[in-house]
Amino acid sequence: IIEVKNIHKTYIMGDVEVHALRGVSLEIEQGEFVAIMGASGSGKSTFMNILGCLDVPSKGEYFLDGVEVGKLNKDELAGIRNQKIGFVFQGFNLLSRTSALENVELPMFYNNVTNTYRQEKALEALRIVGLAERSHHMPNQLSGGQQQRVAIARSLVNNPSIILADEPTGNLDSRTSIEVMEIFQQLNEKGITIILVTHENDIAEYATRNVIFKDGKIQKDFSVGKR
Amino acid sequence: IIEVKNIHKTYIMGDVEVHALRGVSLEIEQGEFVAIMGASGSGKSTFMNILGCLDVPSKGEYFLDGVEVGKLNKDELAGIRNQKIGFVFQGFNLLSRTSALENVELPMFYNNVTNTYRQEKALEALRIVGLAERSHHMPNQLSGGQQQRVAIARSLVNNPSIILADEPTGNLDSRTSIEVMEIFQQLNEKGITIILVTHENDIAEYATRNVIFKDGKIQKDFSVGKR
Ligand SMILES: Nc1ncnc2c1ncn2[C@@H]1O[C@H](COP(=O)(O)OP(=O)(O)OP(=O)(O)O)[C@@H](O)[C@H]1O
Numbered sequence A, B: 001i002i003e004v005k006n007i008h009k010t011y012i013m014g015d016v017e018v019h020a021l022r023g024v025s026l027e028i029e030q031g032e033f034v035a036i037m038g039a040s041g042s043g044k045s046t047f048m049n050i051l052g053c054l055d056v057p058s059k060g061e062y063f064l065d066g067v068e069v070g071k072l073n074k075d076e077l078a079g080i081r082n083q084k085i086g087f088v089f090q091g092f093n094l095l096s097r098t099s100a101l102e103n104v105e106l107p108m109f110y111n112n113v114t115n116t117y118r119q120e121k122a123l124e125a126l127r128i129v130g131l132a133e134r135s136h137h138m139p140n141q142l143s144g145g146q147q148q149r150v151a152i153a154r155s156l157v158n159n160p161s162i163i164l165a166d167e168p169t170g171n172l173d174s175r176t177s178i179e180v181m182e183i184f185q186q187l188n189e190k191g192i193t194i195i196l197v198t199h200e201n202d203i204a205e206y207a208t209r210n211v212i213f214k215d216g217k218i219q220k221d222f223s224v225g226k227r
């Protein structure tokens, strides 16, 4: 389902080049549960942004369901992002002037769904992450972990086949983290591919495969026994 | 050094009241190393904002070095925040249009220091957190963990006597987390009071005291053997 071939990403800042990704190749099958780990700055979020069709590599190819993403036009890319992929950003990326409910509804505005369906679907997603009572709060009226859970809820509403979650439990206490990981586990049991970045071993144990990044490359890539 | 008496914080949203803190009392001596834990939404950041003189309680008193904070005027509060307290925000709160270096220099603009001193002090703080090579990057040109470390560096530059750190390792891999905790440990050995919010037990183990929040109150408050 995901095939990445020799991906490079270089940021050019004046006369300095930052090589965030230096030749990353990997294949992920539908239904896998992959945990990506590695040092701060090793390229994990950069890689996730490319997988999520939010950024393009400087070099190399990315095939999603057999389609080469680099050859798609803007509308086709937007369509894929919206329908196939649910993304939980490391920094949440919530809109500050809209409520939790409206933030979760947002991905559904691109689809042909009724207002009723959209609101009920969003409320259901908030309920799943334990935030039904905070639906009218603005992001700055939510705790850090609540903002994170709104971002998680938002990633679920279009029934994506792939969920990309970048440090989804970074601001969550142990019990709430377990609740979130059980959500991902249930989705994975239904066949949804889960790729998540984490720095916590307890969280990585929910995955069946670990990929370790180091200095913009994959250092290790191995299967792990299921929890 | 810190004395909090029956602190309440209530947010009023139309006809709904959110009781974020419901009677919190505690005393912290100079030089202590306290880890605050508790479920998402239990009031930890709200409490930290009051300790950091960034917010006022709805009820109750807060004494910092014997001075009742609620009775200070704006300038006196700003002075305390600037000179006594280093704050690491859960969401980093970096200025997006200024570089890492400038973000770290920012707290020093209120003091009478030379430009040279300010820049060298900021560079030293960035070096301590391993980011000397990223000093000219804007926050959106930094990884999540790098942004977090810029926020940590910024909290150090005014040589505060108290550091309040809200989830300072939430986006950091294990090795970088250990480096950051060793920085806090060294500062604590010099007599600086460290109060940090964390959801990770490994991180809480660096502290000599754990305070557990639940539903806006302190559920447990106990000493722990030093690591
Ligand atoms: N400005 C606000 N208006 C209304 N409610 C608020 C506001 N800020 C925080 N809250 C609510 O107060 C409660 C406590 O929030 P707080 O940020 O202190 O929690 P926390 O313990 O830091 O959580 P986390 O571990 O998720 O960061 C939460 O339920 C939150 O929704």
Ligand SMILES: Nc1ncnc2c1ncn2[C@@H]1O[C@H](COP(=O)(O)OP(=O)(O)OP(=O)(O)O)[C@@H](O)[C@H]1O
Pocket: A011, A012, A013, A018, A019, A020, A038, A039, A040, A041, A042, A043, A044, A045, A046, A047, A090, B134, B137, B140, B141, B142, B143, B144, B145, B146, B171, B172, B173
């Ligand atoms: N827009 C940009 N311009 C320049 N450099 C960048 C930019 N974005 C990221 N970088 C650099 O690329 C490297 C990889 O960043 P990335 O965000 O992928 O790391 P990461 O593995 O997600 O780290 P973390 O665990 O801290 O979130 C970092 O060294 C970072 O400074």
Ligand SMILES: [Mg+2]
Pocket: A044, A045, A046, A090, A166, B143, B144, B145
């Ligand atoms: Mg990252």
Ligand SMILES: [Mg+2]
Pocket: A143, A144, A145, B044, B045, B046, B090, B166
């Ligand atoms: Mg918080």
